[in-house]
Amino acid sequence: MSKSRLQYVCQACGYASPKWLGRCPACEAWNSLVEEMGGEVGSQRPAPPAVPVAMTEVVSTSQPRMATGSAELDRVLGGGLVPGSLVLIGGDPGIGKTTLLTQACRNLAEAGHLVLYVSGEESAAQVKLRADRLGVATPNLLLLAEANLEAILGACKLEHPQVVVVDSIQTVVKPGLSSAPGSVGQVRECTADLMRLAKDQTICVLIVGHVTKEGQLAGPRVLEHIVDTVLYFEGDRHHAYRIIRATKNRFGSTNEIGVFEMRETGLRDVLNPSAAFLSERAAEAPGSAVVCAMEGTRPLLVEVQALVTPTVFGMPRRTVAGVDYNRTVVLLAVLEKRAGMALASHDVYVSVAGGVNVNEPAVDLGVAAAVASSLRGRPVDPTAVAIGEIGLGGELRMVPQLEKRALEAARLGFRRCIAPAPAAELQVAGIELVPVSQVASALQHLIP
Incomplete structure (x- = not known):
């Protein structure tokens, strides 16, 4: 005679146990096992044998x-x-x-x-x-x-x-x-x-x-x-x-x-999300820079904002929204070591306008420019867009699909693109590519 069996199932991962456990051994979630009635024991019927078909005999139908x-x-x-x-x-x-x-x-x-x-x-x-x-x-x-x-x-x-x-x-x-x-x-x-x-x-x-x-x-x-x-x-x-x-x-x-x-x-x-995200940008305000991120095949121009203020505590505060926190902390260390910025005594707040998340390395230069602009109190060139990955040595590294990013910036009216040194080999209509090799030189071009 078939009968149902009692089991405890983790609501996080689906792990089943014959007894209750405080912690799921599969996903290590606490208090996630709930009592459920399992299937009936002995009620399974044998399935009829399946007949395989050669791949060449399968008829493929394409529907719109x-x-x-x-x-x-x-x-x-x-x-x-x-x-x-x-x-x-x-x-x-x-x-x-x-x-x-x-x-x-x-x-x-x-x-x-x-x-x-x-x-x-x-x-x-x-x-x-x-x-x-x-x-x-x-x-x-x-x-x-x-x-x-x-x-x-x-x-x-x-x-x-x-x-x-x-x-x-x-x-x-x-x-x-x-x-x-x-x-x-x-x-x-x-x-x-x-x-x-x-x-x-x-x-x-x-x-x-x-x-x-x-x-x-x-x-x-x-x-x-x-x-x-x-x-x-x-x-x-x-x-x-x-x-x-x-x-x-x-x-x-x-x-x-x-x-x-x-x-x-x-x-x-x-x-046109790039134009929408930049529609409320205050071009002359210090601490604002425009970067170009790639989301699949679509280039996306967004505004990165930074606010640098003297700290009143012994430990400076770092608050980040829209970009990776750990990468931002590394960039601040690079700016202090390679560009001579005294950030250890300042609170730093970084945010991407519009509630967008951009986590690719190509936005490194834009984050660095926004932080440097806020610290120095001088705005970033409103006609320039910053593209490039920053290494620990302060060098500017190449990013993929740079030409497509520059074309999107030119379409929205930007006249200069500060990019890694290999950009000197590219020719993009409507925008000037300024190749630089170090983050210190890039900041000189971006913050006049």
Whole structure:
């Protein structure tokens, strides 16, 4: 006779133990094991033998992607939604995940695709309020306020939609499991069933996932392995701009980002993010420098701000937002040693305007220029952009795709680009490339 077995499952990684443990031995998380009923022992039936097929006999069918109506979202997806794919989108609460997907559903429905929107968190009336605000008025968009997985799968078989959105996967319940909604077992099994739905019926399924306080997707790590694409929707809720990026994409690049602006009427694509991030820049203020970062194939000009003030404590303070903290501390040490700046007696605050995060080494020179400008009280040349990695010896190192960065700076009206010495071999129309080899010489060009 089959019987259910009791087990304790870690809600962080999915590790199962026959007894309760205070600390998970797999992920070392404390107090994360929750009591769950496992599958029935002895109830498994042998599966029929599978017949392999030669690779040369497999018939490949290419189906056109479905455009979401958002150029920024399509860029990150690799050109649009792929039929039969499973897409997971995560982000902090209130960042705009539901708004983004509602707008995408509206555009897909208006293009003639049948879309099913499943809400497990809100009632149909609450979803309708948001839809009215976003201007949704199409019969091709179906709404289902349901958390039961069997009911959701039954609606999909009945209506045959081309796109299904599940908001969110942590609220969906599979009746055959005794664990609570949002538990590791429920999230894993519900996602697996939705994946089979997408593959069997060639439906594009998008699921919304919650995130933990550490910023990671809630649920088992296997969740990110099951899906085809993982998107993160991020940004500062106190700023208008939002960024979506892919950390996994089986049908496209993971180096692209999409930029949106949150407005009362929803999210708007920012097709020229460089101009948007520099629109409020005070060019004559000390402590401000413009750098060019690469996000995939897109050059992005942003403003780096620094504030250097005498410290009133024995230990100077270092506060950083938008760039890597450890790298900034190294840059301050290089400036003190190689450029003769007395920063040990000063507090240093560094921030990237607009709530953007840029962590590549190419912004080193811009950070150094902003710090030196604030310390000296003189502004950086407003017509110059700083590009280059700084080594521990104070040397300026080459960065990839320098020509594309310089072209973006020239398009926005900058006349000079302070760059590493190998830039002397490049010719870029509309902008003067000033090659330098040391950070001290670069600061002389940037801060007249």
